[in-house]
Amino acid sequence: MPEAPVPATAETLPADQRAASPRRVALVLLLGLLALLGAGALRVSSRLGAQEELRQVAAAVAVPSVRVIHPRAVEPRPLLLPGRLQAWAEAPVYARTNGFVARRLADIGDRVTAGQILAEIDTPDLDQQLAAAEAAFATARAQRDLSARTAQRWNELSARQVVSQQATDERRGDLAARTAQLSQAEAEVNRLRALTGFKQVIAPFDGTVTSRAIDVGGLIVSGSTSSPPLFTVTDMRRLRLYVRVPQAYTGAMRDGLKATFSVPEYADRSFTAELTRTAGAVDAQSGSMLVQFTTDNASGALKPGGYAQVRLELPPEPTDTQQLRIPASALIFRASGTSVAVVDGDGRVAVKPVRIARDLGAELDIASGLEPTDRVIDSPSDAIRSGDEVRPTQNARS
Template identity: 50%
Template sequence: MHEPVKLVVRDNRKLRRAGLIGIAVAVVVVGAGMTTRLFAKQELKNWTAEQAMPTVSVLRPSVDGAQRPLSLPASVEAWSQAPVYARTNGYLKAWYADIGTPVKAGQILAEIDTPDVDQQVAASTANLATAVAQLKLAETTAQRWGKLVAQDAVSKQDAEEKQSDLAVRRAMANAAQADVDRLRTLQSFRRIIAPFDGVVTSRSTDVGALIVSGTAAARPLFTVADTKKMRVYVHVPQNFSADIKPGVTATLVLPEYPDRTFHATLLNTSESVNDTSGSMLVQLEVDNSDGMLKPGAYAQVTFSLPNTGSSVLVPASALMFRPQGMTVAVVDSNGRVKLRVIKIARDFGAKVEIASGLSPNDNIVDSPPDALADGDQVHILDSGQTSHANS
């Protein structure tokens, strides 16, 4: 009578055990899925962080080298350059030298037809002849009256009047001669001549043009430049002026000759600093026997200045403009960024000299991203091969 009850109890125990096993399996499956998802999420987070980490190149500041380059803009001028003006009035009769023509000193550049001056010379010559004739008559009269005074035939007063008239006539003759000389000098200016050996760089007149001299609006008829040697003018900032001294060398590069370098020597300096620009004018000399340089050209001058070794050099591309001042990014051994405020001693163009804030052993970021912040983790490009600023 009691056997069926035992079977029911046994079946209930089997079912409960199976349920517990199923629940355990479900917990294990769910736990494994959550663990896998957490690992996947962490891997994605790590991958995202690694992809977001900026890759930078680092270099070390340098104090090596006996010289430092200083590049500045400069202008090239002819050794001598003279605008040639007209000194007399008239009309241009002919010109004999155009732009680019080599000329010698005293060579005729143009001729001016001067009808007005020619008429004035003729009139002045006639006046001189009259004055000379009157002078001769006054001399003869004074001699005669001098003899009559010796014979007491005339009074001394009359004789002295004749001597006074002779002095007046002599002065008038001298004035007439001076006027003739002046007009003949003006007449000689009808020939426009080159002041020195050189090249004609401008011509602003033509045949038949009215020539008026002595006016503020007058333009030079020609410009002659001596280009065998060239003067190069460059404005050097005040903080570099003490380094510009005899023995400093310089090289020139011009846009039209990118693959050629011209060597220049220091000629002199203004020995003063312009209060407006804060720079000192420096004059260099360049040989131009081959005629490659042109007056008025733009050039880039690079000085080789002595390196005192008191400061470090970094490329200008490593500088960051931040509210706290000029900054560079320094990377530590763990790849963490530390922003350092620096003080610039002198700017050499491609490189700058750092007065404070860096040491030669610091690893600085070259061309840092704008968003780079203090404490950022960075990936160093070509790690283990840190370049130098002067390499």
């Protein structure tokens, strides 16, 4: 049976192998030590990098980021507003006497002239009242004449001392009363005669009949403005165009300002009007001022009461320098006045006072204090001061 192999030992190894074993151990230990040192150095380097990154982030946070915009030049731009057309003159025609419509001589759309008869009213009650008043007037005149002759006789008798002075004074008083009664009767006759003149309904001026509320045989009751007028006569040769202008634009409303407008029924046509009057006050509820334009309507194309879309070309406010427009959010309010913050090329802030030419709500027109090349900070902090360092970013609105 073969013998088992003997395990190798230091004594059994050859001499060259016994010398190499300590060197291998030392090499392994050296490699391990180097690995530990490398891992430690890597760890220290990573920590130093994190600290440097943290320092850079802290430095970036210390310099605030701001949005900047560039002011825009103010150019004339149209202002579109709704308007309402009204006739130059419009008169509702009511009856001044009771009766029935005997004749109707005009209808809607008819062109009429001043004094033209529009309708005739039959007034049987008024005719009877006038006849009775004329009879009463005749009676009062006869009584006055009799009283005058009687008073004259008593004056002659009193002069010869045939009758008493008291009796004479009574006759004189009766004459004065009869004279007053005659005047009253005459006034009543004149009143009724004036009412008979309203049997004819006439046009107050040249124009067009735009409404009619009567027909032949209809009952007419005078003195009531709650009922519709018999006719409405409108002068539409010229029209008034009323527009409510927001308060921000009232400063540009001056006599002679031209406007163009369109109406729905003529979408492809444009009409012109000229500013003639302004209310001179802002309505507290709407925050706007009523202005009146005048337009010629000789062709009759425009209709009173219609809606119009008005276009106003408003020039900038006259100033020595060019006006610039910025958002209202860029404005800074301080005790020293209104100002804005601008950023130079080095990222330093300069707070500049400005003068506002026009407040448009979301935007402002600046009359002075800004240059077209300035970079204005949008929505600046209340604590911002001149000399502060900032990091500007471009605003999409600039």
